[in-house]
Amino acid sequence: MTDEQKKIPVSLITGFLGSGKTTLLNRILRDVRGSNTAVIINEFGETGIDGKFVEETKEEVIEINNGCICCNVRGDLIRILKDLLVRAHKEGTQLQRVVIETTGLANPAPVIQTFLMDDVMRYWFEIDCVSTVVDSLHIDKQLTEHQIAQEQIAFADRIILNKQDLVSQDKREALILRMQQINPEAEIYNVQNSDVPLDKLLHVYSFSLDHTLRIRPDLLKQHHHHHHDDIQAIVLRDDRPMDSKRLDIWFSYLVQVKGESLFRYKGILHVAGEKRRVLFQGVHMLFASNREREWKQGEAKQTELVFIGKDLNEEELRAGFAFCLGEVDEFQSKGA
Numbered sequence: 001m002t003d004e005q006k007k008i009p010v011s012l013i014t015g016f017l018g019s020g021k022t023t024l025l026n027r028i029l030r031d032v033r034g035s036n037t038a039v040i041i042n043e044f045g046e047t048g049i050d051g052k053f054v055e056e057t058k059e060e061v062i063e064i065n066n067g068c069i070c071c072n073v074r075g076d077l078i079r080i081l082k083d084l085l086v087r088a089h090k091e092g093t094q095l096q097r098v099v100i101e102t103t104g105l106a107n108p109a110p111v112i113q114t115f116l117m118d119d120v121m122r123y124w125f126e127i128d129c130v131s132t133v134v135d136s137l138h139i140d141k142q143l144t145e146h147q148i149a150q151e152q153i154a155f156a157d158r159i160i161l162n163k164q165d166l167v168s169q170d171k172r173e174a175l176i177l178r179m180q181q182i183n184p185e186a187e188i189y190n191v192q193n194s195d196v197p198l199d200k201l202l203h204v205y206s207f208s209l210d211h212t213l214r215i216r217p218d219l220l221k222q223h224h225h226h227h228h229d230d231i232q233a234i235v236l237r238d239d240r241p242m243d244s245k246r247l248d249i250w251f252s253y254l255v256q257v258k259g260e261s262l263f264r265y266k267g268i269l270h271v272a273g274e275k276r277r278v279l280f281q282g283v284h285m286l287f288a289s290n291r292e293r294e295w296k297q298g299e300a301k302q303t304e305l306v307f308i309g310k311d312l313n314e315e316e317l318r319a320g321f322a323f324c325l326g327e328v329d330e331f332q333s334k335g336a
């Protein structure tokens, strides 16, 4: 690297499950179009569903699945970034930016640590901004039940209080105070659909090591591990078409009866008689589905769903899936 060349800026997007990280990533991708940005998405479950929710882009999108970026896949992150550097060098191009979307259960500290402790990473990359997206409707419950939600806010230099449409003005004001209690230094944005002015997030170089070291004085000394509070991810897949009426019955049961324990669920559906892919996703009891693009020629039509939550009843989820495939006529289990 010559003196004139700047380090490659890294934008870290974090925030609890379903808060609006991918929505923000899509905004950034629309903005940086064609500027040689690499996007790294990390998913909790053994699935590539998140990548399917990212809008089609010419930028490079790399998925790190089946593990949490802050635990066992940190090595993958370093390897991917080194590969990107080598490739850009061979092609005579310059990587302009890296955007990393962590899983909703990741602690940002070890990801930050990766860029500070590995010599090659430190030489080539610089953290530009750590943005934490917050689901204004669910954050109180998340903060009470998950230490990780607290950590994500504490490490931010930008807190994006998203989903303002779902809360009252009083609640908005209370949330700002709550955020300031956890992290008095971050800038806070009240938005809907993660619509933050991007000049507040990109090229701002707001990441402060001093701030981070105040929260985690041992950040540069040791490797951190954390547990995911028994949160599990269950992935279901099948090539056969699903019955749309049965899907309606199953989903309304899941949302109304199981919504509390379902932190996040999403997927692509291959529905009988439907030319298009159907995307569905939800956070607890808020659920949405929409018909997306048509299946491409030669593309394998497949349903793939991921459910992330606590105390999930896998047997019952599998029975519901089998019900929609027409294998069984009942899916509800007694009890939990």
Ligand SMILES: Nc1nc2c(ncn2[C@@H]2O[C@H](COP(=O)(O)OP(=O)(O)OP(=O)(O)O)[C@@H](O)[C@H]2O)c(=O)[nH]1
Pocket: 015, 016, 017, 018, 019, 020, 021, 022, 023, 024, 053, 103, 104, 133, 162, 163, 164, 165, 166, 191, 192, 193, 194, 264, 281, 282, 283, 288
């Ligand atoms: N009502 C409302 N819904 C929103 C808003 N922003 C995002 N959503 C919806 O919230 C859901 C989750 O958004 P994502 O951007 O996928 O969230 P995420 O943080 O990437 O989720 P995971 O990483 O999968 O946990 C989607 O259905 C979005 O359409 C908002 O401001 N208001």
